[in-house]
Amino acid sequence: MTKVAVLGAGSWGTALSIVLADNGHHVRLWTHRREQAEAINQTHDNTQYLDADIPEQIKAFYSLEKAIEDVSAVIIVVPTKAIRDVCSELDKLLRQPVTIVHATKGIEPGTLKRVSQMIDEEMTDYNYEDVVVLSGPSHAEEVGKRQPTTVTVSSINSEKAAFAQDLFINESFRVYTSNDMVGIELGGALKNIIALGAGISNGLGYGDNAKAALITRGLAEIARLGVSLGASPLTFLGLPGVGDLIVTCTSPHSRNWRAGNLLGKGQKLDEVLEQMGMVVEGVRTTKAAYQLARDRQIEMPITEGLYAILFDDKKPKDVVEQLMNRNKRDEMDDITPFLNEHY
Ligand SMILES: NC(=O)C1=CN([C@@H]2O[C@H](COP(=O)(O)OP(=O)(O)OC[C@H]3O[C@@H](n4cnc5c(N)ncnc54)[C@H](OP(=O)(O)O)[C@@H]3O)[C@@H](O)[C@H]2O)C=CC1
Numbered sequence: 179m180t181k182v183a184v185l186g187a188g189s190w191g192t193a194l195s196i197v198l199a200d201n202g203h204h205v206r207l208w209t210h211r212r213e214q215a216e217a218i219n220q221t222h223d224n225t226q227y228l229d230a231d232i233p234e235q236i237k238a239f240y241s242l243e244k245a246i247e248d249v250s251a252v253i254i255v256v257p258t259k260a261i262r263d264v265c266s267e268l269d270k271l272l273r274q275p276v277t278i279v280h281a282t283k284g285i286e287p288g289t290l291k292r293v294s295q296m297i298d299e300e301m302t303d304y305n306y307e308d309v310v311v312l313s314g315p316s317h318a319e320e321v322g323k324r325q326p327t328t329v330t331v332s333s334i335n336s337e338k339a340a341f342a343q344d345l346f347i348n349e350s351f352r353v354y355t356s357n358d359m360v361g362i363e364l365g366g367a368l369k370n371i372i373a374l375g376a377g378i379s380n381g382l383g384y385g386d387n388a389k390a391a392l393i394t395r396g397l398a399e400i401a402r403l404g405v406s407l408g409a410s411p412l413t414f415l416g417l418p419g420v421g422d423l424i425v426t427c428t429s430p431h432s433r434n435w436r437a438g439n440l441l442g443k444g445q446k447l448d449e450v451l452e453q454m455g456m457v458v459e460g461v462r463t464t465k466a467a468y469q470l471a472r473d474r475q476i477e478m479p480i481t482e483g484l485y486a487i488l489f490d491d492k493k494p495k496d497v498v499e500q501l502m503n504r505n506k507r508d509e510m511d512d513i514t515p516f517l518n519e520h521y
């Protein structure tokens with residue numbers, strides 16, 4: 179059995195800790211709030227974030243130094259905006275070699291870096307090739323109830339990916355491997371933009387036709403940007419691509435969908451984020467993807483529309499009208515060039 183530290187005691191960190199505890203591992207769940215660590219250890223729940231019983235073998239820690247002492251694996255599950263701070267602290271305190279797995283879905287605005295690249299920059303002895311990403315259609319609410327869930331792990335170092343697969347896999351949590359780390363990270367991050375859009379569409383009163391359109395045309399633009407950044411197009415047909423798009427664009431569990439729904443109903447972004455109480459990664463990722471698309475001259479009309487709603491105060495209805503009235507085109511126009519390039 180492996181000693182594992184999970185950094186980040188939000189909904190996803192708690193759910194992943196439950197998977198690890200079910201597999202017999204000794205789990206230390208680290209939080210940066212002392213009172214939360216004490217409450218988890220006393221009550222064995224974390225109701226602010228997840229409606230689930232927390233098994234006894236999960237111990238919550240406030241001291242990062244104690245949480246990572248002697249562990250063989252560190253699972254990083256804080257929001258993208260906290261990755262640098264947590265990793266630079268981790269770098270100072272870590273005394274033994276570990277496998278680092280991250281399950282965070284975002285791209286950093288400004289630097290336009292993926293999470294594995296941010297970890298690489300903050301940690302002296304770990305470069306992005308050693309880091310493993312875990313991603314896929316996996317709402318914490320269902321994982322915490324041990325409902326069937328499938329995810330993918332990926333690393334440039336295939337031994338590390340196989341280690342992570344063994345660490346997490348069980349009868350209700352099936353873990354695949356992939357060698358396309360870039361695609362896996364981008365799929366997980368970029369789907370949050372489209373999920374915001376699907377929520378907005380619902381808030382505006384639109385139905386399943388609009389949702390299906392957002393998922394499929396969203397997939398096309400995610401794949402376009404992803405391929406331009408070195409991902410395989412096939413990855414976007416897998417769990418961390420279309421799989422995660424479906425789950426986040428169709429489920430009220432999704433924080434991004436819920437935030438979008440409130441925006442579609444006319445609330446302001448600040449009010450929405452205040453009442454969510456959990457991270458809505460799609461907001462910052464929209465900023466990053468918008469910049470990436472501009473820099474690389476990739477057409478991403480849905481992302482541009484989301485950017486206009488979130489940061490330029492454009493009305494959601496006007497954005498829908500604009501998207502529906504773009505120039506006529508062949509559906510495959512923007513898909514065939516990269517397929518031809520790859521096959
Ligand atoms: N929830 C889900 O179903 C899934 C989430 N993810 C991804 O996992 C990541 C985390 O999301 P999720 O668990 O939902 O987020 P939550 O908002 O539920 O929890 C975030 C946690 O991180 C903590 N945190 C924030 N900043 C820091 C910091 N500087 N140092 C230490 N801890 C910090 C928060 O603490 P505090 O309580 O003080 O705010 C909170 O405990 C995101 O990238 C998300 O996209 C991926 C798959 C599924």
Ligand SMILES: O=C(CO)COP(=O)(O)O
Nearest residue numbers: 314315316317432433434
């Ligand atoms: O990534 C997720 C499910 O796979 C969770 O999405 P939300 O952050 O929108 O809840």
